[in-house]
Amino acid sequence: MASVNPFRDINVTASASQYTFRSPSSPNAPALVIDRPSGDMRLVESPKAEGKRVTSIAGIMGMIRLRLDKYIIIITKALLVGRIRGHSVYKVQAVEFLPLQDRHLHDPDEDTYLSLLRTHLRTGPMYLSYSFDLTNSFQRQSTANTSLPLWQRADERFFWNRHVQSDLIDMRSSNPAVDPYILPVFFGYLNVSTVTIKSTSLTFVLITRKSRHRAGTRYFTRGVDEAGNVANYNETEQIVILGDTSGSQSVQVLSYVQTRGSVPVYWAEVNNIKYTPKIHLKSLELAKNSARKHFDEQIRLYGDNYMVNLVNQKGREERVKAGYENMVKMLPMGDSKLVDRLHYIYFDFHHECGGMKWHRVQLLIDKLGDGLHEQHYFHSVEGGVTNTVRNRQKSVVRTNCMDCLDRTNVVQSVLARWTLNRQMIDLGVLQKGENTAGFENFEVMFRNAWADNADVVSRAYSGTGALKTDFTRTGVRTKAGALADLSNSITRYIRNNFADGPRQDAYDLFLGVYLPSTSSNISSSLLFVDRRPILIQSIPYILYAAMFLVFAAFVLPRPTGSGLISIRIFALFWLAVGLWAASFIWNHGMLYVNWPKLNVPGFAADGYNEALGKAKKDKIVGKWVERGSFSSGAGGGRERGSSISGGNIRLIHLEEGKKRIE
Incomplete structure (x- = not known):
């Protein structure tokens, strides 16, 4: 029978034809083999020793298909942050991407996708446990079916890597032995502290x-x-555990849950x-x-x-x-x-x-008022083989x-x-x-x-x-x-x-809201290239240059006579240019916001179009905005910001992402 908990340790072996994952502490469990470059997965009871060992990892975050290739995301380092009811909990410290193909040429979009994901996984605080369900409150856990694998007990709202685990989860329908390779991770905050109030020692836990x-x-x-x-x-749970650190036969757990949302x-x-x-x-x-x-x-x-x-x-x-x-x-x-x-x-x-x-x-x-009193909180007493729930939180x-x-x-x-x-x-x-x-x-x-x-x-x-x-x-x-x-x-x-x-x-x-592999409208273009008209792109640089030249006019050695007049005229000219550039940026601000490129809100595309239309009517540079349009890619060679049917100005890369894939 397969374990209901994920493997705590996994060794990765890589070869030109496959990646092999297996737990050294569970030698009788089947190994997970992922073929290269197809990505086909299977469980093998006694895999051949093929390739070289890459590393020992803390778990598999998941697999993700980008524009050109599929990648296995592995957790290479996890830091112990504490224990809850004897269960160790960890913070994800480092991840790596294992490509299924050996790519010799770099694709700018693929590289940008990988950069976005690496930054997200590096800066987003994510936590895991191999034996404790961090995604569910103690109250929900009290009614959970503990015979189910840990990932099946997880609250799908907070199963942060659910999308990238979908390949393994789909495989599970035909082979439950894959369960120990599916590791749920949550995004948020976790603090575990042991403190004393009077003479009572307790564990204080705060989870968001x-x-x-x-x-x-x-x-x-x-x-x-x-x-x-x-x-x-966000769901925030404050937990107090008494008797957990003293070795008492009776452990009391008190939990209080709040939520927030737009x-x-x-x-x-x-x-x-x-x-x-x-x-x-x-x-x-x-x-x-x-x-x-x-x-x-x-x-x-x-x-x-x-x-x-x-x-x-x-x-x-x-x-x-x-x-x-x-x-x-x-x-x-x-x-x-x-x-x-x-x-x-x-x-x-x-x-x-x-x-x-x-x-x-x-x-x-x-x-x-009374609502807060009647709300109560979750309270359970755990002793021996029995757990008694004394109170439940009735509202939030x-x-x-x-x-x-x-x-x-x-x-x-x-x-x-x-x-x-x-x-x-x-x-x-x-x-x-x-x-x-x-x-x-x-x-x-x-x-x-x-x-x-x-x-x-x-x-x-x-x-x-x-x-x-x-x-x-x-x-x-x-x-x-x-x-x-x-x-x-x-x-x-x-x-x-x-x-x-x-x-x-x-x-x-x-999170799978945008799927690069299904976005056929970017197959022949570079999605992340700035295709605003060249003049629009250049105005901030004109502002920076004007500020520098005005500054230089004041700090450089000053000549006398007619030379001083020339310097003053020079400074006034560039001051006027700088003020105009700043005014243009301020009045056409939506052209300078760093909008998302993948799933763009409808108001962003509409607002950009309106702002570009106003820029074309500018008395000073309006006639050059259209002429300076950047011609490329996603629009099949059509200029970014040029007229499309009915005279509407469209920002192509914003329009591409206007529909969200939910």
Whole structure:
């Protein structure tokens, strides 16, 4: 019978005709053989010693087909980060790609695909365990069928490498012995700490699992999709285990789960290099079915949903707040089961906590009222061969702000603290009136764990660490923290406008939202080449040159007489050129955003077309924009930005990715 757990150790042997994977600690298990260059897979009981051993690996991340070849992604290094109930958990440290073909010539698109994937796997925090299901909360695990292989028990939402494991999973239908080679990995945050409160030793675990559905970056992935998946959806579980480190025969596990996710309507913030992009909100009627699917699943998984909305009620965010509230009113109409299961709570975070009075977030607990008390938490007692579930968490708090990052992080940490105090009092570790904040060693660990969690979730979505973490780490809002937030905000602006396109492409490529092998429309072109008109591409360089020349005019030795006048005229000329170039870029910002190249949002293609149309009407350079168009590739030789039927200006590489493969 095949093992239900993945192999902890695998040796890889490579030859010109195949790769062979086998576990030295399980010599009786069949080896996995992958033929080259076909990619055909089979299990072999006694494979011939062929080729040379490449390395000993921590597991197979999966296999992915790109434009020209198929690659096996292997985990070459995994770092032990702790143990949960005796099960070791690891963080992925390094991966490698094993090609099925020996490619002597480089293809630019293939190289870009590989670069995107390597960056994603290097920077995305991913965790695994060979014997413990990290994708499921303790409450879900309590009802799981433990006779199933680990990967079949995994929550498909958080099985991050599910797409790249699809070849092995498909093989499983005919040969269950492949199960130990299928290793589920989750993307997010994991902290395991052993601390003491009073004389009670406990293990504190904080896990945040990022959903692989509708994953992406801050401005390119917002709202809900047709399947009911929302952007930046994360499940956070705070776990306390008592008796695990003392060798006690009775071990108590307490778990509390929260979720976060984008406002479930069709909305977007369209990048145009302005600091505050314009908000687009589509008809709520169009999004009604999608929002219903979202909450139907949330109720099925978690019970009642307490929807805490932190979006501002004034200014640019007000439209999103109103859209959410109107959607909540629309949902129960014609669906009685939602009436009593959805509980909407609005909390004006910036108004209530303005002036650095962030302790006032405690007012939200009063707003939640009895719902927070009745929600309870999961509590099980494990002893010997029996496990007893004493309590189950009956509902969940679903928190959101605009990005589901900074304000959401603060609120989630406060709710987690409130529940932790309740748990410790219920167990008799603390007396009524006591607070875990009174124990310095525990307090430092707790605050840093939640602040680190905030940073990880924020980097995955916005590209920078979270804002407001000074409050999470220290309990007070500080001026130094406000300055750090200013620095992070500036960095976010730069990355979200000029660096997030490749990050979104990497998400879509790894998760299978974009499939290079089925995209026939790029077969004869280079997908990642910049095909904007040459003049459009050159204007930032004109700006840089003008700034340099003006600077040079001021710092170089100055002549006297007529020479000084010439230098001043020279400086004024290039100052005027620089100001014009900066104005052009600012007024046609959508032409300079680094858009995704693989699956481009419809608003990006439409906005680019509109901006290019305006550029062609520019009084100074408009007549040269069309003449300077770059002719190549994807459009069958048609100039990028040239007129297509009906006079519409189309950006071909944006149009190619406009349809998402879900």
